[in-house]
Amino acid sequence: MKNKTQxxxxxxxxxxxxxxxxxxFLKDITEKILSELNLNNVEISITLTDNExxxxxxKEWRGKDKPTDVLSFPQDETIGYKYRLLGDVIxxxxxxxxxxxxxxxxxxEEF
Structure with a gap:
C-alpha cells in the first residue's frame, strides 16, 4: 500500500x-523547511509587507514602536479543522x- 503524503x-x-x-519562491522554500522538520498536513500564513x-x-503586539525583519504568531491548533495551524509569519x-x-x-539568501 502506498503511503500518501499529505x-x-x-x-x-x-x-x-x-x-x-x-x-x-516562498511556497517552495516553505515546503522545503516543512519537509526538513517532517511536518505534514499543516497550514501556515506568510505575509510580505513594508516597514510601516x-x-x-x-507596536501593537510587542510594545516596540520600530520596524523589524520578522514577526511570528504561532497557533499550533487542529480542533475541527483539516490542517494543523502553525500560525502566521510577517x-x-x-x-x-x-x-x-x-x-x-x-x-x-536572506530568506
Whole structure:
C-alpha cells in the first residue's frame, strides 16, 4: 500500500512587490523547511509587507514602536479543522533587503 503524503496549505499574501521574492519562491522554500522538520498536513500564513505596517504590528503586539525583519504568531491548533495551524509569519521585505545588503547577501539568501 502506498503511503500518501499529505499536503500542506501555504497561504501567501504579498502587500509589497518583489520581482525576486515570488509566491512560488516562498511556497517552495516553505515546503522545503516543512519537509526538513517532517511536518505534514499543516497550514501556515506568510505575509510580505513594508516597514510601516510591521512597525504598527510590532507596536501593537510587542510594545516596540520600530520596524523589524520578522514577526511570528504561532497557533499550533487542529480542533475541527483539516490542517494543523502553525500560525502566521510577517516579513518586512524592505527590512530584510537592508539586512541582506548589510551582510553581503542577496535577498533570496536572506530568506
Amino acid at each position: 499536503k500542506n496549505r501555504i497561504l501567501i499574501n504579498k502587500e509589497v512587490y518583489s520581482k525576486e521574492i515570488t509566491k512560488k 505596517r510591521i512597525r504598527k504590528i510590532n 516579513i518586512s521585505l524592505p527590512y530584510a533587503k537592508a539586512q541582506a545588503e548589510e551582510i553581503g547577501f542577496t535577498l533570496k
